[in-house]
Amino acid sequence: MTCVSVIVPLYNKAAFIRRTLDSILAQTMPDLEVVVVDDGSTDGGAAIVDGVDDGRIRLVHQKNQGPGAARNRGLEMAHGDYVAFLDADDEWLPDFLAVTLQHLKQRPDCALCLTGQYRGENRSDWGKTLMALGLTSGQWRLPTELSRDQHKPNLDVLHSGAIVCDRNVIHRFGGFYDKDRCTYGEDIYLWLQVVLNYPIYRDLRPLMWYHTEASDLAVWNQVRPPWPMLLEPEPIRRRCPQPYRPILENILNTYAAIAAYRATTVEDLATANRLFEAFPDARQEMFQDWRKRVDYLIANVPNLRRTLKGFKGDRSQRQS
Numbered sequence: 001m002t003c004v005s006v007i008v009p010l011y012n013k014a015a016f017i018r019r020t021l022d023s024i025l026a027q028t029m030p031d032l033e034v035v036v037v038d039d040g041s042t043d044g045g046a047a048i049v050d051g052v053d054d055g056r057i058r059l060v061h062q063k064n065q066g067p068g069a070a071r072n073r074g075l076e077m078a079h080g081d082y083v084a085f086l087d088a089d090d091e092w093l094p095d096f097l098a099v100t101l102q103h104l105k106q107r108p109d110c111a112l113c114l115t116g117q118y119r120g121e122n123r124s125d126w127g128k129t130l131m132a133l134g135l136t137s138g139q140w141r142l143p144t145e146l147s148r149d150q151h152k153p154n155l156d157v158l159h160s161g162a163i164v165c166d167r168n169v170i171h172r173f174g175g176f177y178d179k180d181r182c183t184y185g186e187d188i189y190l191w192l193q194v195v196l197n198y199p200i201y202r203d204l205r206p207l208m209w210y211h212t213e214a215s216d217l218a219v220w221n222q223v224r225p226p227w228p229m230l231l232e233p234e235p236i237r238r239r240c241p242q243p244y245r246p247i248l249e250n251i252l253n254t255y256a257a258i259a260a261y262r263a264t265t266v267e268d269l270a271t272a273n274r275l276f277e278a279f280p281d282a283r284q285e286m287f288q289d290w291r292k293r294v295d296y297l298i299a300n301v302p303n304l305r306r307t308l309k310g311f312k313g314d315r316s317q318r319q320s
Contacts (some may be wrong), residue, residue, distance in 0.1 A: 003031040004082040004097060007074030009067045010038045013088035014045035016214055021052055023091035023209075029098040032056060036088075037072040040064030046087070068178035068186035071160075071245040075167070077177050080264065084164045091163075100164040102262035103201045107139055111198035112165035112191075113157060127204035130157055141199040144243050148285065151254040158191040162208045169194060173239065177228040185227035192229060192251070193236055196244045204253040210244045223266050226259040226275060249281075256282035261292050 012018060017036075024034055034057045038046040039302050049059045062073055065244050071085055082101065086092060100113040114302025133153045146154065170190065177189035194200070229236055233252055256279035263271040276283040286292050 003029070003080055004033075004084055005074070005078035005080035005167070006032055006034045006084050006086060006087055007078065008034065008036045008088055009070035010036050010041055010045050010049065011064065011067070011070070012041050012042070012045065012266060014043040016089035016211070017045045017048050018052070020086060020091055021049065021057070021090050024086065024197070025052075025056070026094050027092065027097045028094050029237075030099060032097065033058065033079060035077050037074045039066070039070040044317065050194070052129075058074055064181070066178060066181035066183050066186065068176035068182055072175040072178050075170060078167060078271045081153065081167060083167045083170060084163050085160045086208075087215075088162055089211050090161045091209045093207045093209070097164065099203060099205075100154075103203060104164065104166070107176055107201055109199055110139060111169040111194050113162050113201040113203065114163045115160060115202075116204040117162050118206045118209045120210075120212045123206075123209065126210075127206055130204060135202070135204065137202055137204045139199055140202050142195045142244065142247070144247055146247060146250075148250065148254055151251050152258070155188055155192060155195075155251070157202065157204075157249040158188060159208075159210065160187045160191075160193070163191070163196070164259040169198065174235075177232075178229045179228070179232075182228055184193045184224050185229065189228045189236070190307065191199060193239055194250060196236075196240050201288050224263055226263075226271065227255055230259060230275060230278070231254050245254050246302050253279045253281040253285055261286050261295070264292070264296050269299055272296070272299075 008020060008024075021034065036049050036057065036059045038049070038059060038061045038064050045289065046061065048058060048320060049057065058077065060077065061072065062070065082104065084097065096115065100115060103113040116125065116130070117127050118124065130153060134150065135153060135157060138213045142154070143275065146268070173190055173193045175190065177186040230252065237245070260272040260275040260282055263269070263275070286296070
């Protein structure tokens with residue numbers, strides 16, 4: 001059996017897919033297969049994949065259903081004991097698979113291994129950022145108690161392109177969230193369930209390169225929708241071991257507070273209030289920052305935010 005199956009969801013990334021495939025085929029651990037799932041691309045990316053002369057690559061096509069569905073289709077075709085996922089605009093450093101697989105084979109109780117990453121054209125080392133927030137390399141198990149400011153950093157590190165996971169573990173949780181062509185948070189829906197149930201290994205050295213400059217999700221000023229784990233949390237709750245249920249609720253409330261504030265900034269009070277209703281502690285958590293409380297109150301008054309913006313703009317013009 002092949003040691004590792006690499007799954008690449010492809011959607012309109014013709015400009016980058018060859019670079020991604022080259023980084024996979026250049027791995028120092030050659031016992032791999034590559035399953036590229038063309039998710040209804042219209043830019044000729046699939047033809048580029050077809051033109052790569054390497055028997056380890058398989059290309060399959062489907063109608064556009066989103067990255068979760070594309071990864072799940074690849075999982076159905078995977079033969080490896082382990083699976084890894086690399087988006088069609090990112091790349092691995094040559095030792096990524098060799099290092100992660102060595103960690104996993106030395107620690108069979110760990111469900112997955114993740115690494116640090118470079119980010120953007122300037123190759124900033126995101127691992128250093130995470131270490132400054134208190135994260136460390138080594139075997140790690142989600143504690144039953146974790147301060148709220150540590151919830152998001154310890155989940156943000158679970159970047160799909162920097163993970164190698166036991167294939168059976170992924171199947172246990174049904175793969176990635178794939179409803180309604182979800183394009184945001186479909187991966188953390190899976191990884192949260194994994195860390196609630198298993199220890200993992202973290203090697204924060206940068207062994208993959210997340211090309212934020214090429215990513216549709218890396219437009220930092222866009223307002224993203226709520227994470228699927230907030231919209232459909234019950235499967236996660238059912239699969240959560242009893243000792244971890246309190247921290248799961250804390251994590252959900254933390255993410256609900258973030259999503260509610262994002263909605264507030266675009267005056268989407270319907271979404272914010274639905275999140276507060278579903279996760280009652282999120283309101284208090286968001287309001288711990290007085291500026292967010294003011295933003296929420298302003299957004300609740302029709303047209304007041306636009307009036308204040310206009311007043312601020314007029315005042316700036318008068319001062320100039």
